[in-house]
Amino acid sequence: MRTLLMTAAFVVAGATGMMAQSTKIMDNKIVKQELQLTQEWDKTFPQSEKVNHRKVTFVNRYGITLAADLYEPKTYNGKLAAIAVNGPFGAVKEQASGLYAQTMAEHGFLTIAFDPSFTGESGGTPRRTASPDINTEDFMAAVDFLGLQPNVDAEKIGIIGICGWGGIAINAASIDTRIKATVASTMYDMTRIGGNGYFDADNNEKARHATREAWAAQRTLTAQKGEATPGGALPEQAPEGAPQFLIDYVAYYKTPRGYHPRSGNSNDGWHTFGTQAYMNTRFLHYSNEIRSAVLVMHGEKAHSLYFGKDAYKYMVEGRPEAGIKPNPCPENKELLIIPGASHCDLYDGGEKKCIPWNKLIDFFTKNLM
Secondary structure, three states, X not given: OHHHHHHHXXXXXXXXXXXXXXXXXXXXXXXXXXXXXXXXXXXXXXXXXXXXXXXXXXXXXXXXXXXXXXXXXXXXXXXXXXXXEEOOOOOOOOOHHHHHHXXXXXXXXXXXXXXXXXXXXXXXXXXXXXXHHHHHHHHHHHXXXXXXXXXXXXXXXXXXXXXXHHHHHHHHHHHOOOEEEEEEEOOOXXXXXXXXXXXXXXXXXXXXXXXHXXXXXXXXXXXXXXXXXXXXXXXXXXXXXXXXXXXXXXXXXXXXXXXXOOOOOOOOOOEOOOOHHHHHOOOOOOHHHOOOEEEEEEEOXXXXXXXXXXXXXXXXXXXXXXXXXXXXXXXXXXXXXXXOOOOOHHHHOOOOOOOOHHHHHHHHHHHHO
């Protein structure tokens, strides 16, 4: 028996050696793609005189080069705490994420707002494609980038995810312990909506099968054409009788308030099966094990409030009846519900200036500085 075990060990060792040898001849260099980046200020918000701004790029572990706007205070002492910002889902860095990043930089943080893979000025084809794995990696690649900056304290890095990127932010915090503080603002859980539909109305096999059939047909058509087809997005005007959240989306993405020419949500949306993988995945499974600080903030009148409430409850309490234990560090988790605020009010504040900037500043100051 001992001889048999030793033989097996040598086989494994030999295979490991062969793998190591083959790895040496593989090209594992991280190659940055040269992107065409707009240099003029083209954001949906005014440029601040309190911060320096420049375009930067970095590469994720899938070899996709991401474009970002970097904001840093004009004056500071020592190394800075840093924050990476993304969202909303289908938007670009010139919209809400850039506003969050610039505002936090005004208060002493080095920040980046980045375009995720396949969108905006970032690389990756076909365009307007989303992946739960790659998008989570995008956040972690942003942490890689921030941690390498000479004026950043690599032990003081946080993230902000807006809308669908709020759920992705929590997912990233579940796996990357370098993330010391996370804000999920007006969050969606895109994997839940992908599988269950809005308000879980399609949480049944029949509805999911119909969606699978439609996506299968689109994939076949795309393969035959050799190119992806835009799936369409918001109407120019909300139709009569439209739900309030659709009216709010149109009011943000289709008007000067939030329109941007590179934004999928402002134009022709994802390609026809660009978000397919989100249907068959589930985020947040290990969020009950996040030890770092998390703030979930949501508008009282947001149609998406159920995502934030449920994500917070599961993150703190777990699901004991299913053997999923409560969070070991519940004291640094918080749910903030903002009175009177809608989903899109937390994109740019809306008319009521609903974004609780002081709360965000206090949260990151407490947990990063």
